[in-house]
Amino acid sequence: MGIVVPTMKASVFEVLLVLLLTGIYSNKGMAKKTKKPKFAVPQINCDVKAGKIINSEFMVKCPAGCQDPKYHVFGTDVYASYSSVCGAAVHSGVLDNSGGKILVRKVAGQSGYRGSYAHGVKSLSLPRWRESFIILESKPQKGVTYPSTLTYSSSKTPAGKAGEATKAYENPSVTGTTTQPVTLTQTLAISVAEAVYRVTSKPFTASVTSSSRPQPMGRRSQDMGETDLWKPGPVLLDSGSVPEEEFNTQSSELVPQGDPNCRVDLSFLIDGSANIGKRRFQIQKQFLADVVQALDVGPDGPLMGVVQYGDNPATQFNLKTHTNSQDLKTAIEKITQRGGLSNAGRAISFVTKNFFSKANGNRGSAPNVAVVMVDGWPTDKVEEVSRVARESGINVFFITVEGAAEREKHYVTEPNFASKAVCRTNGFYTFNVQSWLSLHKTVKPLVKRICDTDRLACSKTCLNSADIGFVIDGSSSVGTSNFRTVLQFVANLSKEFEISDTDTRIGAVQYTYEQRLEFGFDSYNSKNDILSAIKRVGYWSGGTSTGAAIQYALEQLFKKSKPNKRKIMILITDGRSYDDVRIPAMAAYQKGVITYAVGVAWAAQDELEVIATHPARDHSFFVDEFDNLYKFIPRIVKNICTEFNSQPRN
CATH class of the missing domain: 2.170.130.20 (LCCL-like domain)
Known part of the structure; x- marks a missing residue:
């Protein structure tokens, strides 16, 4: 028997070689006849x-x-x-x-x-x-x-x-290749070769076809053992590729880096109070997950963190904790309810002071957005803390679900709290949802508004973040006609800014030997009202005590400026002051007031440079004629914005 077995093996090999040679020859013949598709x-x-x-x-x-x-x-x-x-x-x-x-x-x-x-x-x-x-x-x-x-x-x-x-x-x-049909002879040869492999102690290492099997891109051929050549698998369809199902391509x-058309830093304030209940809290979490999916979160797009509030707020995760939608959804699912009261106001204050910091992932170049979710109504006040949040550059959105019924309204701490909390009462920043079961309908409109960065008007910009006080020379040398030209200059400059109670505010002081507050920052809160007030200012006439006027403006105008507002003084004069301007100018600097000095006709340029904030070349201007004042408007606005943009956004 020991002699017969080798003889049988040799016979099998002879048959195999004959079949292979026949198949190769037959395949070559067919290849010649096959036309290129x-x-x-x-x-x-x-x-x-x-x-x-x-x-x-x-x-x-x-x-x-x-x-x-x-x-x-x-x-x-x-x-x-x-x-x-x-x-x-x-x-x-x-x-x-x-x-x-x-x-x-x-x-x-x-x-x-x-x-x-x-x-x-x-x-x-x-x-x-x-x-x-x-x-x-x-x-x-x-x-x-x-x-x-x-x-x-x-x-x-x-x-x-x-x-x-x-x-x-x-x-x-691979160039010059065409798809070849798999012949019956090739299939038979492969089957016989596999049979030989099973009955021999060593794998058959000779090539079965005229060309070696190509390796999938990304795999190293040396990682495959010789036996891998003979493991059953799908038949090659052509000489240059492997079917996709054979390996994971x-x-x-x-991985997307986020939607670059929605580059915002977003904080969700979720209601974890005891009255919301477990079922509604779970619906709230599902809503967050749906929003995350719709946002396409990533480093080049929106980033999102979550703060949960009850008696007290706590950060669940910040802007840099999770930087893709899938990780965020997993983290949201793990949030557990805190319980307690519904102190949304305390949560907004917490976010303003702590959440949007560089350490927590705030990028500075992206608008800040806070979405506050409330079940019913808050148990504390939100108006004042929301105002501070807006003036800190945060766009506040409110989503109220199942608001107070008529019989419950006397329990509400602050009537119309949602309208008072946002910067616009046109409905853009508020969603009133009748039932938790219909909350999912809010996902798309909310995401659309959050990503509409052109309409996020509550973010601080150079045009909506200042208290601007005009200090106007009404001395005798100006004259009635020129004084009206000065007022037109003030009006045209004011038009360049976004004016409201929460945006840029305008005030005005007129001076001669004495000083007079024409209107304060809180007198008017619309552009039309401001322009009408400027038009009504009457010409005073008298001497020129510019130093006293600066001091008066600091005490009567800028003392009532809001926190987080940039303070800008724009002084217009046509002559040298009768009193000293150095000490009042230094006081303005120490109080954080940025002063622009505009001189006309007989104004002293050296005095303008003393009054103006350093560097004087950016804050002092001189023109020979009153009629040419208008030429300074674009330059003043540009300098205000350049200075603003050079500072940290928040």
């Missing part, structure tokens, strides 16, 4: 992002209408893979809005993408992204085979043709 360019929709397509280089056909702004594009010439492929093609000028064929090539991620407007498409800027692509005209390179079907990073195929399945594609790095679209 006609290449069909895949079609995609306008909303397909480059990052969703795994192929590194491919041709596609875009439909008409991709110029629409809803198909977002990021970058110029080189585009972030978060962009619409076809939208980028129109922006680059390779296509027009009627569509057509393009060639797309993936390239490395960029440290920044510059937005621009071109060919009817507005592309947006982006700080960074991990993958990019470029658009080329549809001229295929010689010797390169492009995929006729695309591989997407999910099972859903967003192709333009209905029913088109996602398939493995020909590897574009990593998507070329990396």
Whole structure:
């Protein structure tokens, strides 16, 4: 028996070799007869992002209408893979809005993408992204085979043709290859080889086909043992790729960095009081999770933290604790109810003082938003603490669920608390929800408003965050006609600012030898009322005691300025002062008042520089004629804003 077994093995090997040689010869013959299939360019929709397509280089056909702004594009010439492929093609000028064929090539991620407007498409800027692509005209390179079907990073195929399945594609790095049919002889040879493997003590290491099996990208061939070559698996469909189901292909679209169109720092204040109950508290948490999912949280987009309040507030997690939506949703699910009273006012004060700090992840360059959720009504007052929050640059939103019934209103600590807490009473910052079961309907409108950074008017800016006091020279040398010109200058300068009780406020003092408060910061809270008040100021006439006027303005005007408001004094004079201006100017500086000195005609420039805040070149101005005062308005506004923007936002 010891002699017979080797003979049987040899016979099997001989049969195998004959079959292999026959199969190879037969396959070569068929290959000669096989015609190269006609290449069909895949079609995609306008909303397909480059990052969703795994192929590194491919041709596609875009439909008409991709110029629409809803198909977002990021970058110029080189585009972030978060962009619409076809939208980028129109922006680059390779296509027009009627569509057509393009060639797309993936390239490395960029440290920044510059937005621009071109060919009817507005592309947006982006700080960074991990993958990019470029658009080329549809001229295929010689010797390169492009995929006729695309591989997407999910099972859903967003192709333009209905029913088109996602398939493995020909590897574009392998040139000159065509799909070969799997012959019966090849299949038989593989089966026989597997049978030989099972009856021999060593694996058969000779190659079964004329070319070695390609390795999936990202795997090292040395990690595969010899026996792995013979493990049963799917048959190769072509010589350049492996079916997607054979291994997990990593998507070329990396983890999103957040929606750059919604770059806000957000604090959710949730009601954890005892009266809300466990069921409603769970609904509240689900609402938060739905908001997080809709926001697309990330370092380049919105960041979010949560504060829970009862008797006292506590931070559940801050802005930098979780930087993606999935981690945030997991953290929200773990929140447990605190109990106690519903002290929303105390929670707002806590957020103003503690939450939006650099240490807690506040970015400074993003608007600050606080969304306060209340079951019924708060057990403390919210108006004053909300005002302080708004003046600290926080946009306060209120969501009240199941408000007080008529018979319960006498229990409410502060009637109309929601309207008093927000900066606008037009309904933009408030949501009154009738039932906890309908709270989910608020998700989309809330997210839309939070992300509408152009309408977040309660954030501090250079135009809405100051108390501006005008100190106007009414001396005899000015004259009635020139005094009206000065008042027009004051009115036109005031128009540049956002005026309300919670935005910029305007006050005015007129002086000669004496001083007179024309109106204070709290006298008028609308732009029209301010302009009317300026128009009504009467010309006084007299001497020029500028030093005394500055001191008077500090005591009678700026002493009543609100906390967290920038204090700006704009002094207009046409001559040298009869008294000393140095000590009052120093007092203004010590009280934090920024002084702009505007001189006309006979005003002394050296005195203007003493009055003005340092550096004098940015805060003192001189003009020969009253009629030329208007020329200073853009420069003064620009300097105010430059100075504001150079300081920390919060």
